[in-house]
Amino acid sequence: MKNYPHFKIVILEDNDFYNxxxxxxxxxxxxxxALLKRFTFELASFTTYSDCARNFQNDxxxxxxxxFLNDGYSALSILELVKKRGVDCKxxxxxxxxxxxxxxxxxxxxxxxxxxxxxSALEKSGHMIEDIIGQSLHKKSGRLHLN
Numbered sequence: 031m032k033n034y035p036h037f038k039i040v041i042l043e044d045n046d047f048y049n050x051x052x053x054x055x056x057x058x059x060x061x062x063x064a065l066l067k068r069f070t071f072e073l074a075s076f077t078t079y080s081d082c083a084r085n086f087q088n089d090x091x092x093x094x095x096x097x098f099l100n101d102g103y104s105a106l107s108i109l110e111l112v113k114k115r116g117v118d119c120k121x122x123x124x125x126x127x128x129x130x131x132x133x134x135x136x137x138x139x140x141x142x143x144x145x146x147x148x149x150s151a152l153e154k155s156g157h158m159i160e161d162i163i164g165q166s167l168h169k170k171s172g173r174l175h176l177n
Contacts (some may be wrong), residue, residue, distance in 0.1 A: 034069050035170055037163055041075040042082045042095040042108060043124075049075050052094070052114035052152060059170075060163070067167060073104035079103035088117045091166070092159055096147075097132045109139045120162050125152055 039056065043049040053075045060071055076082040078101045097105045105123040112119045120142035125132040133144045145154050
């Protein structure tokens with residue numbers, strides 16, 4: 031495809047089944063948007079923080095992460111990694127446990143959004159990613175008109 035804007039999305043979910051389900055849903059949902067809004071994207075998924083951190087690239091645009099990860103890390107670890115690298119990456123946090131730490135604290139630490147893990151979590155995640163990409167495309171098109 032021509033020089034369409036390109037987005038990198040990462041999913042970090044330690045439950046293998048939910049990771050695959052989420053990856054498939056996001057890929058399908060965003061592929062439809064990509065055709066309509068003229069952008070390309072790639073999606074990578076990881077089941078451990080260590081794998082995600084080892085493979086983290088500074089051009090990742092969006093990370094969708096579970097709050098509690100089996101390897102002793104949490105979404106706060108991802109937020110710290112993003113801050114340390116100084117990259118412009120939106121982090122969306124999902125969790126079955128909804129309390130002050132998982133929701134408010136992650137937002138205060140820089141998470142873009144907190145989504146409770148329930149029946150509508152996949153749909154909300156897809157819409158949130160679509161919104162982030164839409165905002166970015168709007169900014170880029172605005173800059174193009176200024177030049």
